[in-house]
Amino acid sequence: MDNNLTKIYNRSLKGPLIFFVVIMLLPFIFQSNNYILSTFIMIGFYSLVTTGLTLLIGYAGQISLGHAAFYGIGAYTSAYFTATLQMPSWIGILVGAIIASLVSLIIGIPVFKLKGHYLALATLGFGVIIFTFFKEWKTITGGLNGFFGIPPLSLFGISFSTDFQFYFLIWIFVFLGIFFARNIVQSRVGRALMSIHGSEIASEAIGININKYKLQIFVLSAVYASIAGSLYAHYVTFINPQLFEMMTSIYFLIMVVIGGIGNIWGGLIGAAIYVFLGELLKDIVPKIIPNASGEFEIVFFGVLLVVILIYMPNGISKAIFHFIKRITSNFKNKPVSAFSKKSTGSDIHD
Amino acid sequence: MELTSQFIQLIFSGLTIGSIYALIAIGFVIIYNITGLLNLAQGDFAMLGALTCISFVNMGFPLIIAIAVSVVIVTIIGGLFERLAIYPARNSSTATLLIITIGAAFVFRGISILIWGTQPLALRPFSGNQNINFLDATIQPQSLWAIGISLLSLAVLYYFFNKTYLGKAVTACVVNRFAARLMGISPQKMSFWAVSISAGLGALAGIVIAPISGASYDMGIMIGLKAFIAAVIGGLSNAPAAIAGAFLIGILESFTEGYLSSGYKDAISFTLLLIVLFFMPNGLFSKVSGKRV
Numbered sequence: 226m227d228n229n230l231t232k233i234y235n236r237s238l239k240g241p242l243i244f245f246v247v248i249m250l251l252p253f254i255f256q257s258n259n260y261i262l263s264t265f266i267m268i269g270f271y272s273l274v275t276t277g278l279t280l281l282i283g284y285a286g287q288i289s290l291g292h293a294a295f296y297g298i299g300a301y302t303s304a305y306f307t308a309t310l311q312m313p314s315w316i317g318i319l320v321g322a323i324i325a326s327l328v329s330l331i332i333g334i335p336v337f338k339l340k341g342h343y344l345a346l347a348t349l350g351f352g353v354i355i356f357t358f359f360k361e362w363k364t365i366t367g368g369l370n371g372f373f374g375i376p377p378l379s380l381f382g383i384s385f386s387t388d389f390q391f392y393f394l395i396w397i398f399v400f401l402g403i404f405f406a407r408n409i410v411q412s413r414v415g416r417a418l419m420s421i422h423g424s425e426i427a428s429e430a431i432g433i434n435i436n437k438y439k440l441q442i443f444v445l446s447a448v449y450a451s452i453a454g455s456l457y458a459h460y461v462t463f464i465n466p467q468l469f470e471m472m473t474s475i476y477f478l479i480m481v482v483i484g485g486i487g488n489i490w491g492g493l494i495g496a497a498i499y500v501f502l503g504e505l506l507k508d509i510v511p512k513i514i515p516n517a518s519g520e521f522e523i524v525f526f527g528v529l530l531v532v533i534l535i536y537m538p539n540g541i542s543k544a545i546f547h548f549i550k551r552i553t554s555n556f557k558n559k560p561v562s563a564f565s566k567k568s569t570g571s572d573i574h575d
Numbered sequence: 576m577e578l579t580s581q582f583i584q585l586i587f588s589g590l591t592i593g594s595i596y597a598l599i600a601i602g603f604v605i606i607y608n609i610t611g612l613l614n615l616a617q618g619d620f621a622m623l624g625a626l627t628c629i630s631f632v633n634m635g636f637p638l639i640i641a642i643a644v645s646v647v648i649v650t651i652i653g654g655l656f657e658r659l660a661i662y663p664a665r666n667s668s669t670a671t672l673l674i675i676t677i678g679a680a681f682v683f684r685g686i687s688i689l690i691w692g693t694q695p696l697a698l699r700p701f702s703g704n705q706n707i708n709f710l711d712a713t714i715q716p717q718s719l720w721a722i723g724i725s726l727l728s729l730a731v732l733y734y735f736f737n738k739t740y741l742g743k744a745v746t747a748c749v750v751n752r753f754a755a756r757l758m759g760i761s762p763q764k765m766s767f768w769a770v771s772i773s774a775g776l777g778a779l780a781g782i783v784i785a786p787i788s789g790a791s792y793d794m795g796i797m798i799g800l801k802a803f804i805a806a807v808i809g810g811l812s813n814a815p816a817a818i819a820g821a822f823l824i825g826i827l828e829s830f831t832e833g834y835l836s837s838g839y840k841d842a843i844s845f846t847l848l849l850i851v852l853f854f855m856p857n858g859l860f861s862k863v864s865g866k867r868v
């Protein structure tokens with residue numbers, strides 16, 4: 226059985242391992258450059274959220290425009306438990322994940338009866354309602370003034386207070402997250418999710434409990450977002466509600482879609498492209514148009530977004546992997562499995 | 576009489592904002608039914624309309640000409656947006672199209688920051704600042720303009736969609752896209768007209784609200800979303816119901832602001848949306864219909 230799975234799925238660890246080693250070596254090169262380290266740390270937070278979202282959007286084909294809420298739930302729970310209640314960090318992370326999964330379960334039951342745009346709008350509405358909680362529940366969240374003085378993360382007696390230390394922590398979380406997601410995708414659950422993406426009615430007809438799977442994957446993606454939020458709160462030590470408003474959810478969706486739907490690395494690639502593009506535009510655009518103020522570089526961001534999606538509607542990761550495949554197949558003539566093309570799942574339209 | 580006067584005042588401000596939502600909500604209904612698109616850039620047409628109009632007024636043009644010219648300009652921008660961004664991606668997935676409209680919204684917002692900056696601008700009211708007293712309540716004359724203009728545009732739209740050839744063709748696409756195509760109506764052409772018309776409607780809405788709430792580059796997103804809530808509450812395929820939904824949302828918001836706190840305004844509207852979606856997914860005013868596969 227395992228032999229068959231290796232034919233269908235790409236289970237090789239070579240690529241991911243090389244990538245892991247490169248990522249783990251990077252901070253030694255840029256040890257003194259906090260700008261680069263903090264940029265990579267931001268990519269790490271986003272990757273964790275978008276990997277969970279990729280399972281939901283890319284594999285199960287369900288849109289969520291409310292994931293900033295779970296990111297915020299993680300952040301505020303960690304902040305409250307460590308700063309206000311003086312508890313250890315891991316309790317904050319754990320309780321955040323539990324609250325996020327309960328909330329996602331409660332909201333998920335009615336929400337996943339909806340489809341397409343209604344689903345997008347309902348999750349967006351949910352995000353706005355949770356944002357209002359962050360804003361108005363001042364005794365716990367500090368309201369619009371924000372939550373100050375979150376202690377740095379300490380796990381197993383190690384305190385992660387510098388960018389250099391935090392870098393390793395977040396990227397280990399990211400790789401564990403991606404590895405876990407990959408195992409889910411390459412299992413019975415993953416195949417069920419792809420069939421839901423293909424056709425809900427057909428999946429139901431062959432005996433897949435579509436509501437159960439949608440709900441499970443929604444809860445899982447909420448937990449990913451909540452853990453990322455907890456780590457983020459410890460990293461920045463100050464949070465306010467604006468960090469978790471509707472636009473953040475939209476940015477998460479952007480990362481997932483430009484990264485590539487139907488590829489487990491899509492979330493990471495999308496997050497990296499989003500962050501690098503943002504930094505690049507912030508750097509270049511003022512040199513071209515020096516007199517303007519405000520964040521008008523979003524013009525270029527918007528144009529790029531539209532162009533990328535018109536020419537690569539399946540996201541950039543697909544183009545990248547296609548490119549890598551072409552290069553490597555020039556060097557060695559590996560026999561290609563008959564299944565490999567069908568198993569990506571991204572050709573399926575909804 | 577303190578209570579009744581406040582009540583009347585809140586009703587009027589609710590009707591004012593509701594009439595703005597109504598204009599944009601109709602645009603949503605038209606676009607959604609023809610292209611299946613949730614256009615998150617819809618509110619930004621209102622922003623572009625308002626800011627363009629302010630610029631023309633400041634250049635010294637008479638108000639009526641400024642309004643007409645800016646509506647035309649935004650209509651053209653809407654048409655360009657449809658041809659350049661929506662049309663090439665028309666076969667993509669829901670999520671992809673959604674993000675394309677977000678990308679377009681970024682472009683509109685960025686351009687307006689470049690042209691008008693980030694500070695909110697004001698437009699003078701259409702007919703003076705003299706408030707009207709009505710049963711002890713003070714009502715801004717601009718409110719009457721807003722309600723009047725949107726009712727008038729609704730009448731014009733009714734005429735357009737029911738009596739003119741182009742309007743009937745668009746309506747045919749709204750009712751049944753596939754059947755319309757069999758009758759020789761090109762849904763792609765109609766999609767172009769639908770996006771252009773709703774851009775123009777949005778611009779008009781933005782201009783009318785500008786003297787009351789000001790105009791700035793980021794005003795579009797919430798107006799657009801509220802209008803979409805209104806359209807969904809009305810059932811999304813029914814323009815009169817969407818208008819009713821828009822007035823309902825407007826009044827609900829103004830009462831939340833008046834009796835509770837403006838901080839809860841958005842949450843209350845979205846809670847109503849969730850309730851409608853969960854319990855009456857075909858809209859508040861719809862009759863029971865079968866599930867389509």
